[in-house]
Amino acid sequence: MMQSRELMQQILAVVALIPYGKVATYGQVAKLAGLPKHARLVGYALKHMDAQADLPWHRVINSQGKISLGRLNERGENIQQQKLLQEGIALTCAKVDLKKHQWDA
Template sequence: MNDEFKQNVYTLIGAIPKGSVATYGQIAKLAGAPKHARSVGYLLKHLPNDSTLPWHRVINSQGKISFPTGSEKFNAQSFKLQAEGVVLLNGKISLQKYLWR
């Protein structure tokens, strides 16, 4: 994973507007590496604790939060999304309604 990819990923995530979400694969594709969705997840997992990047706006391709349901991280991401007006129904986010385009 090169620095250019990493910088592109961070820039793209920073551009996701409040109330919208993007998928790991979408970010990877826009960053120029369409088969590297897992790399996007890796970069987010290793963000510094004081990062202001809106990591919570990145979800999986099924419209779900990737953390285990009920975990501390799941609850934090769910809370942040709901605070921005993103609705979770049965643990899923409507990509049709909230996907960043």
């Protein structure tokens, strides 16, 4: 297996490509990074990436279309949900409509 630093870079390189107004699942990012069946590694990479990194981490969601990260802003709002809303991606019953918003990579 490759060095974990290289794996993280592969994952984050894919995350950087997710277009504005679209989302990708953890599994989709893993597959595009050449790491099929390693969705959890994508979650790990996002959780441990530099907080200052200018990457659209908020566009990565789980396979059910739900937000998995619980980061809150100073007003107690889910940061990921707020960022998605700013891009016109609404959540219905805490889920993103994958048919409508999933990145067709």
